[in-house]
Amino acid sequence: MASSPRVVVLAGGVGGSKFTLGVREALARRGAPEATVVVNTGDDLWLSGVRLQPDVDSILYALAGVGDTERGWGRAGDTERVNHELQQWGAGWPWFTLGDLDLGTHLARTGWLREGLTPTLVLERLSRRWPLGVRMLPMTDAEVDTYVRVDGGAVLHFQEWWTRHRAQLTPLEFTNPGMRHARPAPGVAEAIADADVVLVAPSNPVVSIGPILAVPGMREALAATSAQVVGVSPIIGGAVVRGMADVCLTAIGVETSAAAVAAHYGARRDGGVLDAWLLAEEDAALAASVDAGGVRAVVAPLWMRDALASADIVDAALAAAGH
Template identity: 75%
Template sequence: MPSPPRVVVLAGGVGGSKFTLGVRGALAARGVADTAAQLTVVVNTGDDLWLSGVRLQPDVDSIVYALAGVNDTVRGWGRTGDTERAGHELQEWGAGWPWFTLGDLDLGTHLARTGWLREGFSPTEVIERMSHRWPLGARLLPMTDAEVDTTVTVRDAACGQQRDLHFQEWWTRHRATLEPVRFTNPGVEAAVPAPGVLDAIAAADVVLLAPSNPVVSIGPILAVPGIRDALRATRAPVVGVSGIIGGQVVRGMADVCLRAIGVETSAAAVAGLYGARAGAGLLDAWLIAEEDAHLAPEVDGLGIRPLVTPLWMTDAATSAALGEAALAAAGV
């Protein structure tokens, strides 16, 4: 009987959370008893920030909560059943950001993380500790242990000048309405991949790029020196999943991010952004939605093998079906 595949997923955000759940579900459906031994998730930490003295890791927490089954599926982020008394009290003191929701249960996570960081544990070690609370069925690794938060340079029409904002302020407060000029991760040039990331990619049987925002979720991961080279060098097929369906973003404001870097909001254009591994890019195969089947020849022309499959992840079953389609696309 063949050994179960070793899978690495690069992910961030809600799309990454749902897809990771789906890949875990697909492995479980294949009879893999210990999915944590086979599934490694490299998580975007470009969304991270310090707020009111605590370290927040939104994408890490979204994936942890989703795998643990405690995420708020209605809002799409945070813990189910959470309250916001502490956040309101912070606002009364004039602390924190009044437009940034900080749930009480979520705050407990942030306090635990910050305490461990203050004690000298690395972000990798902190995530490992977090993984002990619930049976996640996956090993989570940050993209790097360095702090490389995302900065958005915007063109402010009110003053006619450019200014820098933390990604969370641009995304959450302004809802991406301020025109972005560029996205940067200060310090990323000096960062190194978190321990275990490069080894996991090298040993993988398949590497999957989740249908996360290609600019601000997958982009920061690929910007960490060494990760892009590792993806190009791995013997495993690299399969991506489009987060664009029918020319529309599934969630969030990825279209605004893509427009800022001169990329059309289409499944084929995002495939072109990642590029073909046969050339100077990353992808061997690219999953596109049935609504975008007409784009398959364009993707194929890029040197990337297109596969048309349902991409909507509306429940556990459809997420697992997509996870299985991604694994099958790699021939594992």
């Protein structure tokens, strides 16, 4: 009979949303406790006076079953009347759509923040609306929005570089002002310490997982836990599955390959974060290279076509951790 491990997931973006659905399904099969999902908040921003948390909301909506699976963000069946009106006033960003239902989330969040609630408490309150089947925590309560310095010297908010320019402006550096003073959100370090397994989702290694690992104290928590830390490659067959992670990887000098990303995260025994790494079947030839870097390579099917397929990937990751 499969064991019932306590699981922590580090996640962000569409890949993180799909993977988290798989985590919920896999743990439900085992009768295991709900996972704790530590979500990237590096792509958060203020826009038109409201606080947006794109990765938080993507995972929240996916778990609630109300996300727009076609676009990969926002609410299914949403309308854009308010967004249109904002544009008529010349407010907001014309290339950054806020759906009406989605805006309701942002307004609720902003109101609670202005009342003095922390992002952790706000996310707890947002999570009460639907039976999510996981516990969601922001990576930090500090504001550490990601900025991109591009060729030519301009510095853009990540969302402008990613959404408006579609990552076509050559990035030279990704920064998170305020990160030096950030700390893991309440409950994050404790969840990692108590976990049996920590899973690194197949999210963008640079702008989704990178900010999580950059929070002071996060790597120390991962180093100290007795849990096995297992990552899942976001690269299949030498290509990104979705988005523009390859552009981000190139900017920090990392090849777009499953083995290179494993080396980027590094082996925990050598000061990195990984004990094991799931590679796609298409990348099986790279397993020896991953093993040589001190990370145990496990080859498995990695296409997250639906929640059941994602759950099978999670099962393989848990098995790699001895569960």
